[in-house]
Amino acid sequence: MTSTHHTLAAARWRIAIMLTAIVICIYFGFIALIAYRKEWMGSLIAPGLSVGILCGAIVIVASWLLTWFYVWWANTHYDAKLDELKREGR
Amino acid sequence: MIAPLLAQGGAPVAASTAQAAATAATAATAIGQPNNVAMAFFFFFIAITLGITWWAARKTRTTEQFYAAGRTVSAGQNGFALAGDYMSAASFLGIAGLVSTTGFDGLIYSTGWLVGWPVVLFLVAEPLRNLGKYTFADVVATRLSQTPVRLAAAVGTLSTVIFYLIAQMVGAGSLIKLMFGLSYETAVMIVGAAMIAYVIFGGMLATTWVQIVKAALLLGGAASLALMVLLKFGMNPLALFAAASSKYGAGVLAPGKLVANPLDTISLGMALMFGTAGLPHILMRFYTVPNAKAARKSVFYATGLIGFFYLLTFILGFGAMVLVGPDAIKAVDKGGNMAAPLLAEYLGGTPFLGFIAAVAFATILAVVAGLTLSGAAALSHDLWTSVVRKGHARVGEELKVARGAALVLGVIAVVLGIVFKGQNVAFMVSLAFAIAASANFPALVLSIFWRRCTTQGAVASMVAGTVGTLLLIWLSPVIQVDVLKHTSAWFPLKNPAVLTIPGSFLIGIVVSLFTSDAKAVAGYDGSLRDMIDGARAA
Numbered sequence: 001m002t003s004t005h006h007t008l009a010a011a012r013w014r015i016a017i018m019l020t021a022i023v024i025c026i027y028f029g030f031i032a033l034i035a036y037r038k039e040w041m042g043s044l045i046a047p048g049l050s051v052g053i054l055c056g057a058i059v060i061v062a063s064w065l066l067t068w069f070y071v072w073w074a075n076t077h078y079d080a081k082l083d084e085l086k087r088e089g090r
Numbered sequence: 091m092i093a094p095l096l097a098q099g100g101a102p103v104a105a106s107t108a109q110a111a112a113t114a115a116t117a118a119t120a121i122g123q124p125n126n127v128a129m130a131f132f133f134f135f136i137a138i139t140l141g142i143t144w145w146a147a148r149k150t151r152t153t154e155q156f157y158a159a160g161r162t163v164s165a166g167q168n169g170f171a172l173a174g175d176y177m178s179a180a181s182f183l184g185i186a187g188l189v190s191t192t193g194f195d196g197l198i199y200s201t202g203w204l205v206g207w208p209v210v211l212f213l214v215a216e217p218l219r220n221l222g223k224y225t226f227a228d229v230v231a232t233r234l235s236q237t238p239v240r241l242a243a244a245v246g247t248l249s250t251v252i253f254y255l256i257a258q259m260v261g262a263g264s265l266i267k268l269m270f271g272l273s274y275e276t277a278v279m280i281v282g283a284a285m286i287a288y289v290i291f292g293g294m295l296a297t298t299w300v301q302i303v304k305a306a307l308l309l310g311g312a313a314s315l316a317l318m319v320l321l322k323f324g325m326n327p328l329a330l331f332a333a334a335s336s337k338y339g340a341g342v343l344a345p346g347k348l349v350a351n352p353l354d355t356i357s358l359g360m361a362l363m364f365g366t367a368g369l370p371h372i373l374m375r376f377y378t379v380p381n382a383k384a385a386r387k388s389v390f391y392a393t394g395l396i397g398f399f400y401l402l403t404f405i406l407g408f409g410a411m412v413l414v415g416p417d418a419i420k421a422v423d424k425g426g427n428m429a430a431p432l433l434a435e436y437l438g439g440t441p442f443l444g445f446i447a448a449v450a451f452a453t454i455l456a457v458v459a460g461l462t463l464s465g466a467a468a469l470s471h472d473l474w475t476s477v478v479r480k481g482h483a484r485v486g487e488e489l490k491v492a493r494g495a496a497l498v499l500g501v502i503a504v505v506l507g508i509v510f511k512g513q514n515v516a517f518m519v520s521l522a523f524a525i526a527a528s529a530n531f532p533a534l535v536l537s538i539f540w541r542r543c544t545t546q547g548a549v550a551s552m553v554a555g556t557v558g559t560l561l562l563i564w565l566s567p568v569i570q571v572d573v574l575k576h577t578s579a580w581f582p583l584k585n586p587a588v589l590t591i592p593g594s595f596l597i598g599i600v601v602s603l604f605t606s607d608a609k610a611v612a613g614y615d616g617s618l619r620d621m622i623d624g625a626r627a628a
Contacts, residue, residue: 056197
């Protein structure tokens with residue numbers, strides 16, 4: 001067990017918590033808007049497109065983009081440090 | 091809030107089969123009558139999947155092959171398989187139906203069913219892959235005392251699996267009766283027999299490929315249906331939504347009365363968000379890939395596929411609303427579950443209806459196979475090998491027990507499916523998610539990330555999560571009012587997750603702080619290291 005392990009675990013933990021918090025904010029923000037800003041969610045941006053429908057689609061796409069961001073971070077930063085750790089022979 | 095849950099469990103089909111049978115004869119639709127195309131597609135699917143099972147059976151000789159497909163599944167394959175495990179027929183039929191009858195309100199659920207996936211990726215996928223072998227209890231028990239943790243985890247797993255299975259079986263029986271004209275019991279037994287065959291003979295390898303085939307069929311079916319809808323609106327979804335609002339009022343594009351109680355919506359949202367990361371059949375899939383990196387990538391693929399699917403439900407739902415009409419949809423099935431099949435019939439006639447019906451059936455079959463395998467793993471790996479045999483099972487013994495357990499679970503699912511015929515089992519899906527979120531997820535997170543977590547803390551959290559959820563659901567309107575027909579319920583919320591998730595975290599933390607577990611604390615550095623290096627299951 002090295003301190004690098006701890007640093008690496010802490011880095012992943014920080015990113016994981018931060019991204020989880022973002023997903024929670026996005027989704028429950030969406031629910032809160034539906035519950036407390038009904039009128040605004042029903043207003044039209046373009047014919048056929050209400051704010052609510054746009055927000056719903058954004059929640060789905062944003063969730064997916066967040067998974068993309070995490071995978072990108074882990075593949076480039078986390079795995080690079082992990083390889084370093086393994087090369088050092090732990 | 092109850093409608094989507096009904097939709098997910100497929101129970102409105104159950105509740106309204108009688109009306110459907112009465113009205114289907116008069117409505118201008120082939121739904122409810124034996125459909126040769128549907129039968130042909132369905133038996134073709136059964137033949138293909140049994141072929142896969144036969145191929146997989148020859149490669150399934152060890153416990154690692156049986157539970158984890160020899161850890162040879164690629165990230166892309168596992169992405170499809172995760173999507174296949176998760177997208178139930180009810181999310182296809184139920185959400186499309188809900189959107190077609192309520193408009194925007196239905197879309198709230200399209201988003202809710204997706205947001206659990208990022209949580210799975212960020213918090214559990216990689217630690218799970220690196221710390222465990224076959225079940226999520228492997229991870230919780232990794233530095234804690236085996237027997238109590240395995241017992242408590244098995245209770246959480248089996249409760250989740252059984253309730254989910256019942257809801258799927260009842261949905262399957264009703265759906266098949268409605269779409270193919272087969273008897274309910276015959277339908278449940280066909281589903282049971284096929285699922286038992288996949289799991290017992292082909293293990294995880296067959297189950298994985300059944301999921302992949304099903305996910306491809308479901309996505310292909312939904313995408314072609316959406317494409318046919320869009321062709322009618324100049325390939326512009328906004329033209330479709332505008333047509334819906336000019337025909338049925340601007341209200342269909344705005345939040346309606348489905349979200350009358352925000353706390354209920356938040357509670358269900360929490361169950362969906364954290365329950366996904368506690369579903370045993372989803373968690374088990376991370377053991378099928380070669381390493382943590384593949385586990386990570388597979389969630390990215392799965393989230394993309396599932397997100398795409400839920401975006402399609404926007405088109406399918408509004409398409410059915412405009413082209414078929416809410417009244418015609420409700421005339422066939424009061425819960426709206428036949429919206430997508432009716433849309434298929436409108437756009438492509440009886441053959442396309444047959445194809446979509448067969449896809450829906452295949453979808454249920456794949457979900458129950460995944461559930462049964464994860465339940466069998468809890469019985470054989472957690473209870474038999476770890477608790478009864480104290481980790482020293484004879485060679486080949488665990489595999490026999492696992493196959494026996496799959497058979498027993500399959501038979502139980504068929505029997506319960508028939509017992510609950512015509513019952514309102516909608517609450518069972520929300521129950522399964524609530525237990526997964528309250529019993530499995532907190533213990534998993536605490537044991538992975540918190541050094542001070544003790545055996546007593548983890549066990550207390552899992553037991554409290556299971557018991558608390560069962561108790562509050564029993565006291566809630568879904569049982570007291572909807573099932574027992576009382577006028578009021580003691581507990582006001584339809585889903586208890588808003589209390590039970592923080593509750594189980596709190597109990598796990600408090601009990602851990604008041605107990606000491608030297609072995610757990612001492613083992614933390616080792617498990618942290620394994621979690622990073624992936625040494626254990628490499």
